[in-house]
Amino acid sequence: MNKYKQVSVYTGYAENSIQSTSVFELSGNIADAGVHVEQYTQQTILQYDPNNIDFVKEFFTGVDVVGDVAFVAAGEENVTLVISETSEWYTRVDDEEYLYENLNDQWQELLDSQFILKS
16 A cells, blocks of 8 residues: 545645645555545535536546646645655645745645646
8 A cells, every 4th residue: 555645735826825634545656546536526525515516527627647746626726736655745745834934936836847737
């Protein structure tokens, strides 16, 4: 089993702030972990309110993998990162104050890397 960290990030107004983190284990690679998170999130949303099917179709547009991080689209102003335990970001996201004060440029580069694949 591999360890992954799921990190929900609010991206509205270029804020890029961490909203929550959780750890899970899954056999498979980072792409598999990203798909797992996407499917689980979709199912959770639809169990809460089946009428949200249009929201799920519009905002869950797949998983992009850049290195050892998977990006799961999670709404208009959110993205969920799935980070492998082998990534340097796995522990960096635990200390938000240090992240924002000392690694903000690298944090921004990481979040922007998801868009490079789409251009």
